[in-house]
Amino acid sequence: MVPYRVLIADDHPHARQAIIELLEDESEFSIVGQAKNGQEAIQQCGEYFPDILLIDIEMPIMNGLEATKIIKEKYPFIKIIILSVSDNVGDLFTAIQYGAQGYLLKNMDPDDWLQYLHSIVDGSSVATRDLAGKLLYQFRERDLMNAPAISSLTPREKEILLLVSKGLTNKLIADNLFIAENTVKNHMKNLLEKLGLENRVQLASYAVKYITK
Numbered sequence: 001m002v003p004y005r006v007l008i009a010d011d012h013p014h015a016r017q018a019i020i021e022l023l024e025d026e027s028e029f030s031i032v033g034q035a036k037n038g039q040e041a042i043q044q045c046g047e048y049f050p051d052i053l054l055i056d057i058e059m060p061i062m063n064g065l066e067a068t069k070i071i072k073e074k075y076p077f078i079k080i081i082i083l084s085v086s087d088n089v090g091d092l093f094t095a096i097q098y099g100a101q102g103y104l105l106k107n108m109d110p111d112d113w114l115q116y117l118h119s120i121v122d123g124s125s126v127a128t129r130d131l132a133g134k135l136l137y138q139f140r141e142r143d144l145m146n147a148p149a150i151s152s153l154t155p156r157e158k159e160i161l162l163l164v165s166k167g168l169t170n171k172l173i174a175d176n177l178f179i180a181e182n183t184v185k186n187h188m189k190n191l192l193e194k195l196g197l198e199n200r201v202q203l204a205s206y207a208v209k210y211i212t213k
Contacts, residue, residue: 004051006031007050008020008035008055009035009053010083011037015083051077053080056084069099079102082095083104084106085105164188
């Protein structure tokens with residue numbers, strides 16, 4: 001069987017080396033390149049056309065989430081797995097929204113890492129136990145607490161929420177709706193309070209789940 005071609009993108013050389021050592025005994029995977037930031041990852045995807053991209057979420061110049069969005073638009077066939085030291089649900093929602101196929105924690109057991117990678121390339125739905133549990137809890141909480149909150153939103157707030165989900169800045173939202181940027185900021189504050197959310201990423205995730213269907 002022809003091995004899956006893997007590109008690693010991480011600004012820490014020791015992290016890249018650790019991944020190489022983890023995969024070097026796995027005949028199913030072959031390392032074809034290494035990148036130190038999101039821009040290099042985009043460039044090397046165009047050079048090597050890997051089957052899998054393992055990309056760190058926090059990198060200089062361009063982070064993993066921004067690079068993921070661009071790469072999936074240019075090369076939708078590449079399976080992207082985000083690497084992180086944090087199980088932040090907001091980051092995971094954003095990664096999936098941008099087209100990533102998976103999300104790996106750097107502190108996971110090596111055997112779990114390999115099991116997860118195999119599940120991604122084989123098309124199964126295996127996920128890390130802790131992260132899956134946290135996601136299910138988060139979804140359940142939002143289903144119970146936030147779904148009814150949709151009815152409390154004004155038409156203008158729903159318009160703004162939809163534009164947030166598309167990645168527009170406050171200024172662009174203001175331009176689209178022909179209102180002042182300060183008015184948008186006030187609406188954003190009200191949205192966060194009404195929905196019990198903490199930041200813009202959570203607002204975008206909420207919109208994808210409840211508004212953009």
